[in-house]
Amino acid sequence: MKPLTSPEMGNPGAPVVAAQDSTYQTQQPDASHQLRVEFTGSGSEYFRIWIVNLLLLIVTLGIYYPWAKVRRLRYFYGNTVVDGEPLGFHANPVKLLKGYFLVGVLFSLYSAAGKFSATAGFLAFLIIAALWPALLKSSMQFRMANTSWRGLRFGFKGSLGGAYRAVLPLFVPGMVILAALTQVADPERPPSWYLKTLGVVFLAAFAVLPWLVWNLKQYQHNHYALASLQTTFKATLGSFYKLFFKIVGLALLPLLVSGGAVGAIIYAAKTGGMQGRPSIGLIMIASLAPLVVMMVLLVMIKPYATARLQDLVWTRTGNTSLRFLSRLHFRSLLWLTVKNWLLVVLTLGLYWPFASVALARMRLEAVTVKTRVSPDTLLSHSGAVEGDAAGEAGGDLFGLDIGF
Known part of the structure; x- marks a missing residue:
C-alpha cells in the first residue's frame, strides 16, 4: 500500500493494503493484528539532506532535482515504520531524469506551438491534456512499484x-x-x-x-496492491460533497462575521454624531478587516480540509479483512500549522525541514491499521509492475497531489 507522507513528499497515504482474496480470511479467521505506524525521522537529520539538496539544485540549475527527490523520499519512507519494519523507496534518479526530459519536451512543443498561432497552441494544449490521465496512471505505477515493505514491492492495478x-x-x-x-x-x-x-x-x-x-x-x-491483495474504497460521492460544503461554510463564516462587525462599527459612528464621516481609525479597521479575515482563512481552512479529508479517505479504505482508522484532529493540526508557519517566517525559511518532519509525524501516527491477515502471510506473495518515470514527472509538473 501507499505510504503516508508529508506534503513535502507530495504523497500522503498509508502503508498497508486491504485483502480481497478470501483465502487470507479462511487461513486465520480469528487472528487479529494491529499494525502500528510510526515516524522516526528528526528535523536535524532532514535539515542536512534538505540544505544539500537545495545547494546542489542551485549549482546545477535544477538538473539535480531527480536525485534530490529520491534522497528526500528515501529519507521519509525509510523513517516510516509499519509494524516495526521501515518502508523502502528504490527509484532510479536517472529514470526520473529521462521522464522529466520527456515531459519538458512536450511542454516545449506546446510553447512553440503557441507562438506559431493561437489555434496551434490550443491544439497542443488539448493533446497534452489528453495525455495527462495516462501520466497519472504511469506515475502511480512507478511510485508504488518502487515502494517496498518487508522486502515486498507494492503495486498499482488501475x-x-x-x-x-x-x-x-x-x-x-x-x-x-x-x-x-x-x-x-x-x-x-x-x-x-x-x-x-x-x-x-x-x-x-x-x-x-x-x-x-x-x-x-x-x-x-481501489487499486493499491501488495502481492495478491488489493484495496477497496467505500466513501460515497455524497460524503465528499458534505465535506466540501462544510469547508465552504467555514470559509464564509469569518467573512460574514467580519463584514457584519465592520458594518456595525460604521453604523455606530454615523449615528454617534460623526455626521456620516467615519474617522481615519474606522477607515483603517474597515480596510484591514478583509486582510485579517484572509489570514485567518489561510491558517484555518487547509488544516481543517487536510484533517477531515485524511480521516474520510482512509477510514473508508478497507474490507472485512482489514480496516484503517485515521484520527487526525483538527485542533492539533491547526496548532502545528500555526507554530510551523511562525517559525518558518522567524527563521527566514530555515525551519522548513523541521516543519515537514513534524507534519509527517502527526499525519502518519494518526493512522492505525487493524487486520485479520498476518503480515507473515504476505511474504509468500510478491510482484509489481514498474511504471513509467515520465508519469512521476508529469504528476509533479501538473502540481496534482496524486498520492493521497
Whole structure:
C-alpha cells in the first residue's frame, strides 16, 4: 500500500493494503493484528539532506532535482515504520531524469506551438491534456512499484480507461470554455458577456471539484496492491460533497462575521454624531478587516480540509479483512500549522525541514491499521509492475497531489 507522507513528499497515504482474496480470511479467521505506524525521522537529520539538496539544485540549475527527490523520499519512507519494519523507496534518479526530459519536451512543443498561432497552441494544449490521465496512471505505477515493505514491492492495478474516467469531471468546465470560444470572434459581444462566461466557468469548476476529488481517490484507493491483495474504497460521492460544503461554510463564516462587525462599527459612528464621516481609525479597521479575515482563512481552512479529508479517505479504505482508522484532529493540526508557519517566517525559511518532519509525524501516527491477515502471510506473495518515470514527472509538473 501507499505510504503516508508529508506534503513535502507530495504523497500522503498509508502503508498497508486491504485483502480481497478470501483465502487470507479462511487461513486465520480469528487472528487479529494491529499494525502500528510510526515516524522516526528528526528535523536535524532532514535539515542536512534538505540544505544539500537545495545547494546542489542551485549549482546545477535544477538538473539535480531527480536525485534530490529520491534522497528526500528515501529519507521519509525509510523513517516510516509499519509494524516495526521501515518502508523502502528504490527509484532510479536517472529514470526520473529521462521522464522529466520527456515531459519538458512536450511542454516545449506546446510553447512553440503557441507562438506559431493561437489555434496551434490550443491544439497542443488539448493533446497534452489528453495525455495527462495516462501520466497519472504511469506515475502511480512507478511510485508504488518502487515502494517496498518487508522486502515486498507494492503495486498499482488501475487501468488506463479508469484514469480517463477519473478525470471526467474536468470536461464539464472544459465544455463550457469550448462553447465560449466559439463565440469569441463575434465583435458585437458586450464586455459583460465575457465576465458572465468567466463566472459560469468558475461556478462549473467549483461545482464539480468534489466530484473530481472523489473520482481520483476512488481510482487510487481501489487499486493499491501488495502481492495478491488489493484495496477497496467505500466513501460515497455524497460524503465528499458534505465535506466540501462544510469547508465552504467555514470559509464564509469569518467573512460574514467580519463584514457584519465592520458594518456595525460604521453604523455606530454615523449615528454617534460623526455626521456620516467615519474617522481615519474606522477607515483603517474597515480596510484591514478583509486582510485579517484572509489570514485567518489561510491558517484555518487547509488544516481543517487536510484533517477531515485524511480521516474520510482512509477510514473508508478497507474490507472485512482489514480496516484503517485515521484520527487526525483538527485542533492539533491547526496548532502545528500555526507554530510551523511562525517559525518558518522567524527563521527566514530555515525551519522548513523541521516543519515537514513534524507534519509527517502527526499525519502518519494518526493512522492505525487493524487486520485479520498476518503480515507473515504476505511474504509468500510478491510482484509489481514498474511504471513509467515520465508519469512521476508529469504528476509533479501538473502540481496534482496524486498520492493521497
